[in-house]
Amino acid sequence: MTTLREFTCDDLWKFNKVNLDPLTETYNMSFYLLYLAQWPEYFTVAESSSGNLMGYIMGKVEGTGDDWHGHVTALTVAPEYRRLGLANQLMGELEHISDKQHEGYFVDLFVRKSNDVAIGMYKGLGYDIYRKVIGYYSGEYPEDAYDMRKSLSRDTGKVKMKPLGRDIYPHELERW
Amino acid sequence: MVKPDDVKTSLDEGRNTAALQQATLLLKKDKTNPEAKALKGLALVRLNRDDEADEIVKELRSMTIEDDDSIQTVMMCYREHGAYRDIRNVYETRYKKNPDDLELAAQYFMSMVRVGDLDVLPKVAMDMHRKSKSNTYYFWAVMIQYIQGRTKRAAGDAAGGTIHLTMALRLLERAVDDESFEMSREGLRLYTMVLQEMDKFEDILALLDKDAGAGYGPKRLLPEGREVTQMKINCYKRLNRHADIIATSTPTIQDGSDDWTAYTNVMDAAVALNEAGDSSFTFAQVDGLLSAAFGKATTQDKPQRAPLLACLEWHARMRARGDAAHTPAVPAPLEAFVALFKATGAKRCMFFDTKPYVSLMDDATQRKFLDECSAWMEADGAEEPESKRVLRSSLLALYRRFMGRHHDDDADTDALHRDLVEKFNAAKPCGADLKPSELQYSDTYALLAAHVAVDAFARTDDRAHVDRAIKLLEDAITASSSNPQLRLLIVKLLCLQGRVYEAVPHWEALQVKQIQYDSIGYVFFDHAARLGAYDTALSLLEGAATFTRSCEVDVPEFLCRSFLYGSFHKYEEFVRCQEKLHRSLQLASVVCERFLLNFVRTKFTRARVTSWLQFIVSTLPPPSALDDEKTFSDNSQAEVMDSSDPQARSPTSGDFERMKTARFNYFRVRYLLVQTVASLVLSRQSLAERAEALVDAIARGAVLTAAEEACAAAVASPDQPDLETIHAVIEVLSLVSFTVSIVQEWISGDAVLKQPNGEPVRVNKTVRQTVRALAEAFHAVVVNKDQAMARVQGVLSTAEEAAKTPSYKSSLKAFRAAFKSSNH
Known part of the structure; x- marks a missing residue:
């Protein structure tokens, strides 16, 4: 009993049961408002029949030429609503928008190297590890990240998700 | 240099x-x-x-x-x-000097959007469009007309609003008629917004159809998907085209989808048809559709929740319609509940999903549900992994509490608590391999046992029960550090006991920040300073003040971004967001509390205090705003803490409203105090005399009135005061204490407020004695409630006597009248 809908400003006051999870970052207002203003179609919330926010996904579209792609900025599900396939639904929505509306070549995301559960889920959705970004995560728990990609229908040869074959450092990341 | x-x-x-x-x-x-x-x-x-x-x-x-x-x-x-009006003035001057500078024109346009000065903007935007030939600016002009139309309509000027909307529509029609004009996705969405505001829903559908046929360019602008489907459904609803809603949603249900809107759309449409006397889609057909989806779901290994819950929703809707309504021929509530238990009983969501529907079962049926589920676990569920069995068992324990089994007259609370603690301890090992980021399977038992212990405290007034609850929760947290519900409950219980310093690490572990200051900051803000955790309170207030300032600066910027990125539908949302933050009760409280705490904790110069107060007085609404609670927006999320209490004991919307009113009243006292200090500091004449009168007013007026009411309620109660009442007393008395601490600063002459000759402000002796006694009494309340109650009562009696003297009466009368006029 999921209702997927566009995230609204009012949801910022209601998302605490999702965001009190220690691994979910609560950003400043500008960050959320930027996504709402620039990529509203990429900011989707899953709501239960009783009106509880179960999880949400934030993303954007960026890049140039055949690097034009959808990007997953944040994906989180409240503890009570995990293991129900909600993350799959939210990812499916973002992929659909990237594919049909923006005609991107692929979707990419970054995930902590130690987050086996998430990596397994993304692999199950068709994502592959494109490259490792050494020291991508800083702060209290510094760690490497995997840059994972999934080609969309426009990348017929699945060229954009073929592993790069080498690790990179954050300063080598593309500035879209 | x-x-x-x-x-x-x-x-x-x-x-x-x-x-x-x-x-x-x-x-x-x-x-x-x-x-x-x-x-x-x-x-x-x-x-x-x-x-x-x-x-x-x-x-x-x-x-x-x-x-x-x-x-x-x-x-x-x-x-x-955040001085956006000044920015506007600078750009206006510069634009008028250089009207052909396109970049400057755009900046001028945006500076006007930030402050909501829209009147000249259509002309500015059209000038920019003519000079640049960019359609972007054309849509800006349309959007401004749309906003003005909506604004005028909202203000009651229907005719004025229609003029602007008609203008917006004409601009769009002209653009579409012009073959050289390239329509954009953003423009098309704006078109639908204007049509919707003018109730032209058939036109929206025609527009979507035309786009589906690539009628606005080489390819479709709004591809098929959730957005377009929702747009169509909205139109069908407004046009009473219920059959179209059913036709759109039925295949989704037949697929066994989890899309809840499809189910509610069909139910809404069937009810609307029924009320219109239209039998083209009867309730019996809804029954058939839902029963088929239910049957299909129960045969699947991993069924979706929606088909199972939809039956319960349909029962609830029909029951709400009254006796004469249709009796749904779909699986009965018991059958649906049991099916849900089998399918999702090992998921934590089932309880939250089904809470609204438990009342569909009478007491005997509820018992049957519990029995059937337990029996199923012993039979078919016996082979399940231990972790799943723990989750299922703890879910049934949650239902037992929610169904009132923990509150039966014959319930043995001690035995119940022991049983839950035993289950908690027994369940702990099966979560040994879970990561720290995951919730432990045993957590539900710890939470339930803690609630049962608090129940016992409420009944016996023995604080050992609360201590036991806190200890158990702390034990649970060692293995389940990421469970916010455990921490929220500990924070609440510790604060209720006045043990605020012990609550600090748990609160800090929740990492509340940014917008959360506004929505759930109350969980700790409401206690920290009142119970003496000044340093933590100041740190929180500084964080919240930084958040408030960044919002004031940043949010208006996004009004502009909605134009820049063509996300026109977000403009009004951002306006409402700005308004909600601006009117926030919590953030207004931060302004007051931050000043008051700094005032008593830090030695500022008089100039600094004066400047700060002048700023506060100019920033906060005038005192007259206190007459109406609606001036402020209480943005707190009361539901952040889970509740499994029976419906009869669960907080109702009325309780939440009363909590909000209590919070507003507290703010009102604090705001009056700031205003009082402000008038004291900012007054240029007879400071000493004003000080004395105002100190009298505070001590005898606002503060004692509130204290008297709370204490009278607690002391006069024939029963032992419950936890909430004690909490209320502690809160009010801590309010007294804190207020008094300021007054005492004045009395002792330690504060910056001194007479021009450097002498301390003179204060009536009786007031001095009263406030000191009250402050002592407050601390005694925290230490020893029973003894303190008597002391508080004694102080109040003495104060009442003092209040009979003429010197008190005039100030007391005026202050109380003002205070009581707003529901106090």
């Missing part, structure tokens, strides 16, 4: 104190240097010293600034201080 670039470097590197010193040095050389002033203003803003920054902005406003470097710095100062 300091140069402006040095200050800028310090600011860039976050060395704001150094920047302030450098800017001050620059100004010593040239007091009229606008760039130096602006840099000082920037440093002050970044140091959260808004009141002093405000003074700088006022000075800059009166200066004539010509050179570009200075203008840019001044604009940055204006922006970071």
